[in-house]
Amino acid sequence: MTRSIRSRKVLTGTAALALTFSMAACGAGNEGGSSSSSDGGSDAAAVSGTIKGAGASSMEKAQNEWIAKFTDEAPDATVEYAPDGSGTGREKFINGAVNFAGTDSTMDDEEIAAAKKKGCTGDTIQFPVYVSPIAVAFNLKGVDSLNLSADVIADIFSGKIKTGTTRRSPRRTRASSSPDTKITPVNRSDESGTSKNFSS
Incomplete structure (x- = not known):
């Protein structure tokens, strides 16, 4: 909200807020699937296809790190994350253009219902994955x-x-x-x- 102006100084850096990660089986080119291992757990190595995501730019580096770790375990999977912004990520998720979205606040029931209408076949799952501080800045000579x-x-x-x-x-x-x-x-x-x- 208030970053990147040269003469600005941090006023507060207090509120640490969890971003949420929304997932469902929506469109977005999810060609592959996952299989279960013999002990009933998920076998990441068997995951293939493309998984698309979009959302908050603040979590882009974290997303890239998670993608790298995941694709180490699932080399046949391709995961993409577009740091288009929280609002755009939510919109793309609701419209079925991506499989998951990184967003700063949870989606409400109306948004989840809209995603369902657009063809998401699974439940929308939301959980915190990233903490992002909010800072207010000011530009006041001599202060x-x-x-x-x-x-x-x-x-x-x-x-x-x-x-x-x-x-x-x-x-x-x-x-x-x-x-x-x-x-x-x-x-x-x-x-x-x-x-x-x-x-x-």
Whole structure:
């Protein structure tokens, strides 16, 4: 939500949130299958075909690591993960374009039902696999660190606090010694699971 501007400094790095991984037997070129070993367990080496996934870019490196480990065990399988963003991953999963999606927040019953309608033949399974911290950044000349409460941050992003000297809790809200310092919140315009979790 707030990364990659050169002059920005981290404000908080508090909320660690689990991403979820949704899987079902949807379309997406899942040509192969898996077989069970004689003891009733899954035999990864017998898995073949293509498994497609898409979703959060924040977990791309982790996905690549998991794919490498999995394909070591299942050399006849091809696993692809497109880091298109959490919202796009959910959309592709619901439309049956991928077999799994990496997303920052769980899918609701309506989304799961929509995926079922699009041809997913199995149950949608969701479970946490990755923790992603959320940081709020600021760009304020002469200020190297800022410690704001969750309530104050919420009021800034909802528009209740508009200047650096607006007071709700004087010690925590004050962002600048200048009384006319205007606060301009910036957020992502795309559908983002991280933004959804931050807003929640």
